[in-house]
Amino acid sequence: MTEKNTPLLDELEKGKWPSFVTEIKRAAVKSEAAGELLQVLERSYKERRGHWKHGGIVGVRGYGGGVIGRYVDEPQTYPNVAEFHTVRLLQPSGWFYNTKTLRTVCDIWEKYGSGLTNMHGSTGDIILLGCKTEHIQPIFDEFSDAGFDLGGSGSCLRTPNCCVGPGRCEHACYDTLEACYNITNEFMDELHRPMWPYKSKIKFSGCANDCTSSIARSDCSVIGTWRDTLRIDQEAVKEYAAKINIKAAVCDKCPTSCLTFNAETQELSVVGEDCTRCMHCINVMPKAIQPGKEKGATILIGGKSTIVQSAFMSWVIVPFMKMEAEDDFAEFKDLMRRIWEWWDEHGKSRERIGETIYRLGMTKFLNGIEVAPVPQMVFRPRANPYVFWNQDDLDRSGTALDGSKL
Amino acid sequence: MAILDQGPPHYKKMLPPIVQENYGKWKYHEIPSPGVLKHVGESGAALYSVRVGTPRLVSIDFIRDVCVIADEYCDGFLRWTTRNNVEFLVSDEAKLKPLLEKLEAEGYSVGGTGRSVSNIVHTQGWVHCHTPATDASGVVKAVMDDLYEYFNTMKLPAKLKMGLACCLNMCGAAHCSDIAIVGVHRTPPRINHEVIRKGTEIPSLVASCPTGAIRPDPKNKSVIVNEDKCMYCGNCYTMSPAMEIYDPKNDGIAILIGGKTSNARTSPSFSRMVIPFLPNTAPRWPETTEAIRKIIELWIANANDGERVGEWVERIGWERFFTLAELPFSDMLIDDYIFSRETFRTSAQFKY
Numbered sequence: 001m002t003e004k005n006t007p008l009l010d011e012l013e014k015g016k017w018p019s020f021v022t023e024i025k026r027a028a029v030k031s032e033a034a035g036e037l038l039q040v041l042e043r044s045y046k047e048r049r050g051h052w053k054h055g056g057i058v059g060v061r062g063y064g065g066g067v068i069g070r071y072v073d074e075p076q077t078y079p080n081v082a083e084f085h086t087v088r089l090l091q092p093s094g095w096f097y098n099t100k101t102l103r104t105v106c107d108i109w110e111k112y113g114s115g116l117t118n119m120h121g122s123t124g125d126i127i128l129l130g131c132k133t134e135h136i137q138p139i140f141d142e143f144s145d146a147g148f149d150l151g152g153s154g155s156c157l158r159t160p161n162c163c164v165g166p167g168r169c170e171h172a173c174y175d176t177l178e179a180c181y182n183i184t185n186e187f188m189d190e191l192h193r194p195m196w197p198y199k200s201k202i203k204f205s206g207c208a209n210d211c212t213s214s215i216a217r218s219d220c221s222v223i224g225t226w227r228d229t230l231r232i233d234q235e236a237v238k239e240y241a242a243k244i245n246i247k248a249a250v251c252d253k254c255p256t257s258c259l260t261f262n263a264e265t266q267e268l269s270v271v272g273e274d275c276t277r278c279m280h281c282i283n284v285m286p287k288a289i290q291p292g293k294e295k296g297a298t299i300l301i302g303g304k305s306t307i308v309q310s311a312f313m314s315w316v317i318v319p320f321m322k323m324e325a326e327d328d329f330a331e332f333k334d335l336m337r338r339i340w341e342w343w344d345e346h347g348k349s350r351e352r353i354g355e356t357i358y359r360l361g362m363t364k365f366l367n368g369i370e371v372a373p374v375p376q377m378v379f380r381p382r383a384n385p386y387v388f389w390n391q392d393d394l395d396r397s398g399t400a401l402d403g404s405k406l
Numbered sequence: 407m408a409i410l411d412q413g414p415p416h417y418k419k420m421l422p423p424i425v426q427e428n429y430g431k432w433k434y435h436e437i438p439s440p441g442v443l444k445h446v447g448e449s450g451a452a453l454y455s456v457r458v459g460t461p462r463l464v465s466i467d468f469i470r471d472v473c474v475i476a477d478e479y480c481d482g483f484l485r486w487t488t489r490n491n492v493e494f495l496v497s498d499e500a501k502l503k504p505l506l507e508k509l510e511a512e513g514y515s516v517g518g519t520g521r522s523v524s525n526i527v528h529t530q531g532w533v534h535c536h537t538p539a540t541d542a543s544g545v546v547k548a549v550m551d552d553l554y555e556y557f558n559t560m561k562l563p564a565k566l567k568m569g570l571a572c573c574l575n576m577c578g579a580a581h582c583s584d585i586a587i588v589g590v591h592r593t594p595p596r597i598n599h600e601v602i603r604k605g606t607e608i609p610s611l612v613a614s615c616p617t618g619a620i621r622p623d624p625k626n627k628s629v630i631v632n633e634d635k636c637m638y639c640g641n642c643y644t645m646s647p648a649m650e651i652y653d654p655k656n657d658g659i660a661i662l663i664g665g666k667t668s669n670a671r672t673s674p675s676f677s678r679m680v681i682p683f684l685p686n687t688a689p690r691w692p693e694t695t696e697a698i699r700k701i702i703e704l705w706i707a708n709a710n711d712g713e714r715v716g717e718w719v720e721r722i723g724w725e726r727f728f729t730l731a732e733l734p735f736s737d738m739l740i741d742d743y744i745f746s747r748e749t750f751r752t753s754a755q756f757k758y
């Protein structure tokens with residue numbers, strides 16, 4: 001028998017922010033496992049340490065990932081969470097739901113699992129928190145019948161996700177929802193059957209506001225942008241001028257000083273080729289300023305968290321790419337295939353692609369994926385002269401191997 | 407038999423009609439009140455989204471509850487945000503006020519828009535992970551309770567995004583948040599030689615250490631840890647159960663500030679450590695909530711209009727920040743990892 005009191009956790013039912021303790025208690029009404037989770041957690045609060053054992057390998061037939069195995073460290077004391085595995089489900093693009101679909105998720109999960117979820121995991125998946133090994137396959141079978149599939153885990157393509165994009169945002173420069181759906185489907189094999197040196201993530205943001213934080217949280221960040229000049233509606237500018245100080249709030253904060261507000265004529269002008277499309281002016285005056293018409297995305301590579309070689313933010317490899325559903329995102333898919341092939345060949349075990357590129361150099365990477373170098377890839381050129389030259393390209397005819405003149 | 411590789415449910419089937427009709431044709435948006443967004447399409451149609459905070463870890467009862475509300479006020483359509491808030495999608499303006507009243511009456515937290523503290527992106531903690539140095543849900547609850555007045559208002563200098571990662575792996579977006587709460591260990595792993603001999607792949611274990619602190623010990627059929635080189639990242643434990651690293655008395659929390667991912671005005675930036683350690687004082691983590699509140703209040707008092715935390719600190723200088731914040735500066739805040747040199751001051755420009 002375990003102690004049923006949870007005095008420490010009870011403290012966390014007070015206060016205005018919604019309480020996860022209340023949520024676990026609600027689930028515990030119907031689930032012994034959720035009740036025991038509360039006991040384990042109370043103990044962690046008392047002892048200030050976790051009580052989950054080192055991971056375990058569990059899964060479903062046909063896939064190499066999607067389920068995270070988890071075991072409590074004292075199974076005799078907590079038999080109902082002795083096995084407490086997590087199932088990841090692929091979420092719909094932009095996390096749009098209808099209530100019918102959500103109720104289906106709840107019904108199936110109620111039947112087999114703890115009744116606890118994470119809406120959603122950091123990568124995007126619907127997280128079903130806590131089930132027994134024997135139920136993993138039936139859970140998958142039923143979710144599959146209901147139109148769901150497992151998300152990614154392990155050394156594979158993880159579940160891609162996207163911002164709300166054209167679904168509800170005037171800034172979207174490409175169809176993030178369709179790109180995410182279409183491209184996830186294209187790479188089902190890479191997602192379900194781990195075959196790479198390590199994990200690889202893709203995130204789709206419709207503009208440089210980057211609402212998915214793709215630059216920090218994905219190996220490949222697809223950030224919407226435009227190539228022509230932003231569009232200004234001078235009538236709407238005048239309306240803003242009556243409410244805000246356009247010079248101070250917009251022009252003075254433009255990173256490239258390419259905006260001018262003429263106080264007399266009340267007109268805003270931009271030097272188009274100087275704008276770096278940071279989104280600031282558009283964010284402040286969404287009714288008056290719009291992205292340009294020639295839209296697409298910038299592709300950046302290498303983002304990851306601290307382990308092992310420090311955190312990386314993704315950097316530019318393709319300044320502008322069309323992202324069109326009409327051509328099935330062919331150019332992007334083709335690029336991804338070349339990138340993964342190069343990484344698969346050169347990456348060490350548990351080395352994110354950003355680290356592989358850092359170790360071997362951008363030159364080798366760009367040659368490998370057949371992308372030509374452009375100045376947009378760097379903030380500034382190198383400061384040291386230690387350049388690798390391809391010796392075959394040089395004229396060595398004047399010098400013999402021993403250094404003597406020929 | 408399950409169908410393999412069928413992919414995610416099709417998003418198009420779950421978009422409310424107003425979204426289908428105005429898809430990609432939105433003109434502008436406004437924030438009529440905290441927690442409420444109004445998006446207007448070129449057609450003139452208006453969609454109201456009402457944003458509600460969630461603890462992310464929710465029961466199916468919670469999901470069913472929000473479904474009942476969505477059925478009544480939103481024709482059965484709702485969505486989640488990238489920061490794990492729920493948004494009720496209202497296409498009938500007449501239903502907006504009744505929905506807000508309902509949410510108020512039922513005790514939901516409406517907010518998280520514009521210049522507010524939105525939900526804290528966080529991880530598993532003691533609820534489900536095997537490498538945590540702190541809890542996730544509990545710390546988030548304590549911090550959000552304390553900062554609630556900034557969730558349901560929009561009175562900050564700019565938006566404030568927070569992230570929490572329960573260990574140095576830093577899942578989520580802690581490394582690029584205005585304020586990041588990171589679980590840290592401070593003691594080296596304890597080697598269980600028995601477990602290693604029973605089947606740890608020693609070369610992979612040795613290779614997992616970022617500082618090369620682990621080397622094989624062939625005589626013992628195990629490994630040795632050079633404790634002077636270990637900075638307690640716990641990556642070796644991720645590789646092998648033989649390297650337990652949790653330490654109740656010495657695990658705790660570090661605070662990093664000034665990161666962002668948006669490109670507006672300034673480039674995206676990493677968060678930087680300003681407090682190397684705070685204790686794990688469960689269940690309310692008062693040292694952590696207090697430290698965060700102080701930083702936020704200092705930012706409110708000193709930042710220019712529209713300035714994110716990192717933009718403010720970079721403008722006044724980090725040395726000035728430490729003075730204003732009355733935070734002790736120690737060697738622990740000076741980078742000594744791989745890319746440290748770029749963080750040193752290679753200039754004679756600074757403030758006293």
Ligand code: SF4
Nearest residue numbers: 163169172206207211
């Ligand atoms: S990233 Fe840009 S397009 Fe996407 S939701 Fe954010 S502001 Fe809108």
Ligand code: SF4
Nearest residue numbers: 254275276278279281
């Ligand atoms: S998008 Fe940014 S860089 Fe371009 S004009 Fe606006 S503020 Fe300036």
